[in-house]
Amino acid sequence: MQATKDNQDVIHRIDPESSEEFSNRFDALVCLLSEGTDQEVLRQIEGFHHSDLADAFGLLSGSLRKRLLDLVKIELDPDLLFELEDHLRKEVTDSLSPKEVAEVITEMDSDEAVQVLEDMDELEREEILSEVPDEEREDIQVGLAYPEDSAGRRMQTDFVSVGLNWTVGQTIDFLRDEENLPDEFLDVFVVDENTKASGVISLSRILRSPRPTLMREICDETQVIVPASMVQEELALLFEKYDLTTAGVVDADGRLIGMITVDDVMEVAREEFEEDILRLGGVGEETVDDGVLQSSAKRFTWLFVNLGTAILASMVIGMFDATLEEMVALAVLMPIVASMGGNAGTQTLTITVRALATKELTPYNTLRTFRKELVVGFLNGCLFAVLAGLITVFWFYHLNDATMLGLIIAGAMIINLVVAGLAGVALPIFLEKMKIDPAIASGVFVTTITDVVGFFAFLSLASILLL
Amino acid sequence: MQATKDNQDVIHRIDPESSEEFSNRFDALVCLLSEGTDQEVLRQIEGFHHSDLADAFGLLSGSLRKRLLDLVKIELDPDLLFELEDHLRKEVTDSLSPKEVAEVITEMDSDEAVQVLEDMDELEREEILSEVPDEEREDIQVGLAYPEDSAGRRMQTDFVSVGLNWTVGQTIDFLRDEENLPDEFLDVFVVDENTKASGVISLSRILRSPRPTLMREICDETQVIVPASMVQEELALLFEKYDLTTAGVVDADGRLIGMITVDDVMEVAREEFEEDILRLGGVGEETVDDGVLQSSAKRFTWLFVNLGTAILASMVIGMFDATLEEMVALAVLMPIVASMGGNAGTQTLTITVRALATKELTPYNTLRTFRKELVVGFLNGCLFAVLAGLITVFWFYHLNDATMLGLIIAGAMIINLVVAGLAGVALPIFLEKMKIDPAIASGVFVTTITDVVGFFAFLSLASILLL
Numbered sequence: 014m015q016a017t018k019d020n021q022d023v024i025h026r027i028d029p030e031s032s033e034e035f036s037n038r039f040d041a042l043v044c045l046l047s048e049g050t051d052q053e054v055l056r057q058i059e060g061f062h063h064s065d066l067a068d069a070f071g072l073l074s075g076s077l078r079k080r081l082l083d084l085v086k087i088e089l090d091p092d093l094l095f096e097l098e099d100h101l102r103k104e105v106t107d108s109l110s111p112k113e114v115a116e117v118i119t120e121m122d123s124d125e126a127v128q129v130l131e132d133m134d135e136l137e138r139e140e141i142l143s144e145v146p147d148e149e150r151e152d153i154q155v156g157l158a159y160p161e162d163s164a165g166r167r168m169q170t171d172f173v174s175v176g177l178n179w180t181v182g183q184t185i186d187f188l189r190d191e192e193n194l195p196d197e198f199l200d201v202f203v204v205d206e207n208t209k210a211s212g213v214i215s216l217s218r219i220l221r222s223p224r225p226t227l228m229r230e231i232c233d234e235t236q237v238i239v240p241a242s243m244v245q246e247e248l249a250l251l252f253e254k255y256d257l258t259t260a261g262v263v264d265a266d267g268r269l270i271g272m273i274t275v276d277d278v279m280e281v282a283r284e285e286f287e288e289d290i291l292r293l294g295g296v297g298e299e300t301v302d303d304g305v306l307q308s309s310a311k312r313f314t315w316l317f318v319n320l321g322t323a324i325l326a327s328m329v330i331g332m333f334d335a336t337l338e339e340m341v342a343l344a345v346l347m348p349i350v351a352s353m354g355g356n357a358g359t360q361t362l363t364i365t366v367r368a369l370a371t372k373e374l375t376p377y378n379t380l381r382t383f384r385k386e387l388v389v390g391f392l393n394g395c396l397f398a399v400l401a402g403l404i405t406v407f408w409f410y411h412l413n414d415a416t417m418l419g420l421i422i423a424g425a426m427i428i429n430l431v432v433a434g435l436a437g438v439a440l441p442i443f444l445e446k447m448k449i450d451p452a453i454a455s456g457v458f459v460t461t462i463t464d465v466v467g468f469f470a471f472l473s474l475a476s477i478l479l480l
Numbered sequence: 481m482q483a484t485k486d487n488q489d490v491i492h493r494i495d496p497e498s499s500e501e502f503s504n505r506f507d508a509l510v511c512l513l514s515e516g517t518d519q520e521v522l523r524q525i526e527g528f529h530h531s532d533l534a535d536a537f538g539l540l541s542g543s544l545r546k547r548l549l550d551l552v553k554i555e556l557d558p559d560l561l562f563e564l565e566d567h568l569r570k571e572v573t574d575s576l577s578p579k580e581v582a583e584v585i586t587e588m589d590s591d592e593a594v595q596v597l598e599d600m601d602e603l604e605r606e607e608i609l610s611e612v613p614d615e616e617r618e619d620i621q622v623g624l625a626y627p628e629d630s631a632g633r634r635m636q637t638d639f640v641s642v643g644l645n646w647t648v649g650q651t652i653d654f655l656r657d658e659e660n661l662p663d664e665f666l667d668v669f670v671v672d673e674n675t676k677a678s679g680v681i682s683l684s685r686i687l688r689s690p691r692p693t694l695m696r697e698i699c700d701e702t703q704v705i706v707p708a709s710m711v712q713e714e715l716a717l718l719f720e721k722y723d724l725t726t727a728g729v730v731d732a733d734g735r736l737i738g739m740i741t742v743d744d745v746m747e748v749a750r751e752e753f754e755e756d757i758l759r760l761g762g763v764g765e766e767t768v769d770d771g772v773l774q775s776s777a778k779r780f781t782w783l784f785v786n787l788g789t790a791i792l793a794s795m796v797i798g799m800f801d802a803t804l805e806e807m808v809a810l811a812v813l814m815p816i817v818a819s820m821g822g823n824a825g826t827q828t829l830t831i832t833v834r835a836l837a838t839k840e841l842t843p844y845n846t847l848r849t850f851r852k853e854l855v856v857g858f859l860n861g862c863l864f865a866v867l868a869g870l871i872t873v874f875w876f877y878h879l880n881d882a883t884m885l886g887l888i889i890a891g892a893m894i895i896n897l898v899v900a901g902l903a904g905v906a907l908p909i910f911l912e913k914m915k916i917d918p919a920i921a922s923g924v925f926v927t928t929i930t931d932v933v934g935f936f937a938f939l940s941l942a943s944i945l946l947l
Contacts, residue, residue, distance in 0.1 A: 039844075062722065064721045064722055064723075071840070072842065072844045072845060074848070185687070188684075188687050188688065189687055189688065194688070195684075196684075197682055197684050197685065198684045199666055199682075199683075199684070199725065215664055215666075216666075216683040216684060216687065217655075217662075217663075217664050217665045217666070217683060218664065220652070220655050220656055220683065220687075221655065221656065221661070252743075252746060253746050253747060253750060254531045255529065255531055256531075256743045257743070258666065258725075258742070258743065275725070275742050275743060275746065276719075276723045276724070276725060276742060278746070279719060279720050279742065279745070279746055279749065280720060282746065282749060282750065283720060283749065283753075286750075286753040286757075287834060287838075289757065290753075290756065290757055290760065290830060290834060291830055291831070291834065293757065293760070293761065293830070294760065294826055294827055294829070294830025294831070295823055295826060295827050295830070296827045296830055296831055299831055304852075305852050305855045305856055305859070306859075308852065308856045309855075309856045309859045309860050312824070312827050312856070312860060313860060313863065315823065315827070316820060316823055316824060316827075316860060316864060317864075317867075319819060319820060319823045320816070320820060320864060320867060320868065322819075323815060323816040323819040323820060324816060324871065326815055326816075326819070327812050327813060327815060327816055330811060330812045330815070331812045334808045334809075334811075334812060337804075337808045337811050337812075338805075338808045341801045341804045341805045341811075342801075344797065344801075344804050344808075344811035344814075345794050345797045345798045345801065345804075346794060347811075348790060348793055348794055348797070348815060348818070348931070348935075349787070349790040349791060349793075349794055351815070352786060352789075352790040352793070352927075352931070353783060353786060353787060353790060356762055356782065356783055356786045356924070357779070357783060359761055359762060360761055360762050360763045360779050360782070360783075362761070363757060363758055363760070363761025363762070363763055364758070364761070364763055364766055367754060367757055367758065371754075373538070375539065377506075377539045378539060381541070385771075385772050385775065388772045388776075389772055389775045389776045389779070392772070392773075392776045393776050393779060393780060393783060396780065397783060397784075397787060400784075400787060401787065404791065457823070460819075464815070464819070468815075
């Protein structure tokens with residue numbers, strides 16, 4: 014941390030090697046919050062980058078958090094409010110009057126204000142918006158009018174655009190002299206006379222071109238213009254694929270109404286990834302900060318579905334109770350086949366869900382993928398058939414039917430691993446076609462299939478061959 | 481697609497609403513590759529953005545891919561080579577002479593060249609490097625000297641830096657007149673007389689400041705300088721947390737030796753996420769493009785581990801064969817407890833692994849998390865105990881011991897869901913402490929624990945209470 018006093022801004026030098034630095038400062042903050050004066054606490058948090066302070070809020074609990082909140086809310090930093098986790102942000106806005114919240118969000122970029130407001134209920138949002146100055150309110154309302162998780166919600170309505178026939182010199186003078194421009198921008202849009210977007214030019218290219226050059230001559234090779242209705246997941250893929258820094262957002266008539274920059278998209282990409290991972294793990298939108306009751310409730314749903322599917326698998330076993338009564342070794346061995354199938358199915362499923370999310374799996378290679386999973390399932394099925402068969406024969410060597418038992422588990426293993434591979438591809442593709450996120454529902458269903466098939470194949474082979 | 485002919489660059493207008501457009505062009509390409517002349521194919525691919533062409537390569541197979549490869553390799557576009565999937569890139573470089581590869585990578589940014597070379601074996605790399613001009617070779621070797629997945633590997637050695645005491649006017653003139661600058665840059669570094677990095681300034685801020693202003697006065701609030709040895713996963717977290725567009729990379733002596741920009745970091749973030757998702761799913765570094773044998777081999781390992789753990793669970797069942805022989809209903813019901821535990825464990829595990837990866841779970845809240853999982857496990861355990869107990873009583877109402885059977889499954893359910901919650905937190909934290917990626921190994925082990933505990937609790941309760 015190094016602060017230059019000849020400068021209005023406090024300079025935060027972030028040296029990530031020493032994450033201990035944060036720990037130390039956080040520990041000091043905790044001490045001051047328990048025992049220090051208000052002045053001391055305020056002096057301590059001055060040294061925090063707003064992102065670090067937001068993290069500190071997340072780590073504090075109870076009365077310490079309450080005290081910190083009471084201190085910062087008097088002169089609330091818009092950046093801090095924006096960086097807070099959703100539930101902490103709600104805690105802060107709930108403790109402020111609508112007028113106070115309005116003052117803070119007026120200072121934000123429109124996309125940030127939209128993100129703060131979108132989590133509130135209608136009534137609260139209206140109360141706050143009525144206190145926001147007209148110009149800012151209009152920008153925010155444009156964003157809020159688009160569906161959640163769309164480019165329209167994420168765009169900044171403040172952007173820089175120049176005419177197709179402007180020269181580089183004209184543009185540079187405009188960028189230097191015009192007062193009403195955003196604080197920071199990476200690219201400049203080029204629009205035609207109807208404010209239709211024609212291209213994007215990076216600042217470095219403008220700076221590096223001779224003054225008489227026309228904008229139309231140096232438009233970027235790759236211009237990405239997205240409709241405001243585009244879902245944010247697509248946005249992240251586009252930015253990554255085409256290495257973009259800025260994309261223009263157009264309304265239904267093709268008029269440029271906003272821009273999205275790569276730093277916002279990084280956040281979007283992370284959100285989408287987290288969502289996918291959590292959905293694959295059978296948890297909805299839970300975070301480590303959720304309370305006990307919230308967490309229990311969020312997990313209940315999938316556990317409930319799983320109870321249903323587990324009972325289904327048990328009913329399959331129940332069909333063979335006569336067989337099981339004849340030979341208890343079957344009950345001992347049957348979970349192996351089901352477990353192997355479940356794991357193989359989850360492997361295929363994971364790959365398929367990712368390939369769908371990144372659009373690597375397309376109609377062009379679906380058939381190829383099915384064929385491949387069939388063969389992979391068969392190959393691994395044969396290998397594990399031999400392994401499990403041999404182990405069974407040695408384990409139950411004292412039984413007369415040991416060899417037959419080995420053959421039964423081997424046969425069931427091949428069947429189940431082939432089915433696991435096919436189900437692992439088919440189910441996500443089917444869900445995607447039905448417009449259901451394949452990450453959300455595949456896991457439980459694939460393991461249901463492999464449990465049912467595993468138990469059924471193993472026990473029916475046994476009842477045919479042994480009895 | 482709109483091409484302005486008065487301009488050297490072909491303008492690719494990407495309209496993502498119509499992904500059909502790509503399909504159409506790809507279909508046309510397939511037709512031409514099977515039946516058209518070389519000229520026709522070349523004209524068709526001129527309309528492709530290099531990223532789209534790289535995708536097309538991935539979708540083609542066999543002789544069509546071979547033909548396309550032969551056509552593009554004559555005048556290979558460095559951007560295309562860089563965008564290709566690893567195994568396709570290898571196919572291309574293998575078909576070229578070292579001299580030809582050297583020519584292409586010389587045209588790339590140093591970080592891109594490093595990424596192309598890092599996948600090759602030592603010998604091949606040396607052969608190619610010996611054909612690269614001295615200056616570019618040195619830049620590349622600096623990058624290659626750092627460990628894989630480090631900031632040093634990912635940095636671009638070409639960056640723009642100015643002095644602390646330069647004025648805005650001086651800087652703008654330098655940016656316009658100096659010939660030897662990178663094609664595109666978002667920020668300018670400010671260095672002191674020893675080329676120690678003092679700050680970063682965005683181009684827009686430079687452009688918008690009065691000409692006499694000194695650089696030291698407008699340095700960015702947030703300056704992130706990372707050591708070249710930093711792992712790329714950390715980089716992604718930093719960029720997202722502090723909303724960075726550029727970070728400076730310094731060597732062990734603190735001298736600025738390169739820069740990393742946000743578009744590269746987006747790719748890094750995606751790679752890291754994909755790795756985590758695949759590891760959680762029990763698959764290593766597999767992609768949808770892998771061949772059958774590669775895929776089978778990559779999945780074999782975890783399936784093999786799983787076979788071992790499944791046998792362990794079966795051995796637990798085997799301990800109770802006398803009990804099972806008494807009452808076959810136990811064999812029917814026992815998978816329910818294990819399955820519910822497996823799912824609950826996976827839920828907790830997923831959340832814990834993510835919280836560790838994003839550094840939301842720290843020593844400050846570990847204890848709180850344990851307590852929470854204990855309560856969540858107990859709450860859901862009680863709910864599902866009641867549900868499963870009632871279902872069991874109704875299902876097996878014809879047995880004398882139906883009520884007792886219901887109590888047994890209820891008791892085992894509570895035990896297993898509490899254990900699942902604790903194991904789901906403890907295991908990833910333990911692995912992280914042991915410096916093993918918690919995503920890679922937790923899944924199989926958590927379900928082993930819940931299988932073993934589930935079967936053991938259920939069957940031992942049964943043998944105590946029923947016999």
